[in-house]
Amino acid sequence: MTAGAIKAVLFDFGGVLAEEGFREGLMALAIEQGLDTGHIATQGMQAVYDSGFVLGKGTAAGFWALLRERTGLRGDDGLLSERILHGFVPRPWMLERVRQLRAQGVVTGILSDQTHWLDELDNRYHFSEAFDRIYNSYYLGKGKRDPGLFADVLADLNLPAAAVLFIDDDAGNVARAQAMGLQAIRYIDRQGFEAALEAILPD
Template sequence: MMHKVLDMAGGPCRALDAVIFDFGGVLAEEGFFEGFRAIAARHGMDPGGLAETAVDVVRRGGYVEGRVSEAEFWEELRARTGIAEPDAALRRELLSRFVPRDFMFTRVDKLRGAGYKVAILSDQTNWLEELDAAHGFYRRFDLVLNSYRLGKTKKDPTLFDDVVAALGVEPGRALFIDDFEGHIRRARERGLLAIHYTGRQDFERQFRKFCPGLEG
């Protein structure tokens, strides 16, 4: 089904068939960084420094691509930081902070009800599946692509080719929403439309231009 919406410049209408959402930082609060800020505060560490180390371990170590286990991720992080807490305590700090944003899921439901295809494209780990078990959001989407299962992250531009192919839509008819500017840039380079999520107010302004009448 083809839907007519205004483009971002307010010019002629263009087709839009699918909307693709990032999870942490878009559909839900960003639990990874907030969790590590809390851990850093508890240990008297620099929050930014700990978060950067954690990102380095999760990416270079291969956890985000499913190449190493969660236990191996925490073991490497402890070796690099000296944090001695057990896995369960550390992961709880992160997962408890991935709080779903109701206003975003309202949009998901309205889009799907109106005939748009909706998808999650996330650089996540097995945690995404655990969060779904707790909150039951997978059922609200036509497609969920998680780097942990794909072995590929949004740093690889071809992942955006994969998601539109899986949805059966043309890149120029798919809207991608993410809070990381690098991912937005790569999506646009592959021909997708995109919204860089920086906060609710700005998101709602942009979303209205793409999807008038479905803003919530």
């Protein structure tokens, strides 16, 4: 694999580097409690922004309170949070790809709409050692819904947009990155990702 024009690769966390613990965890809770799975997944994504939690302007308690109000979800904050954290299981093969890229001199980073939960997950799994940069919306005060976040990241990397590859499972995030000039891959499954990565960074 030769990096060529790509100087940095940025990975989303949930749904790319790890299993998607947030959405899947909420849907599992909905099934257990007899709630609508689609509704709770949608409301969860909205509440994490509306509560300010994902941008470091709110708390887990505020997020769970808002989600209970909007969906009827039940449960203790700590237990609910643990159910979400439990689902974010890192993908060893993906982390191996990260290490391969880094060994070639490519800058590797996480670019994730996350909270302090990402720190807790790193304490469990120690994945941060594979990355040069970690861009977490909780500390940046901006999420990937804001195109300005990509400009901020490019400025920090001191790289032109075309030299950065971004990988995310959310179509909207991929589209916003591409609109800012980044190269991007939408992660759907391993086979598709491997093929797309090979096309951009051939062996």
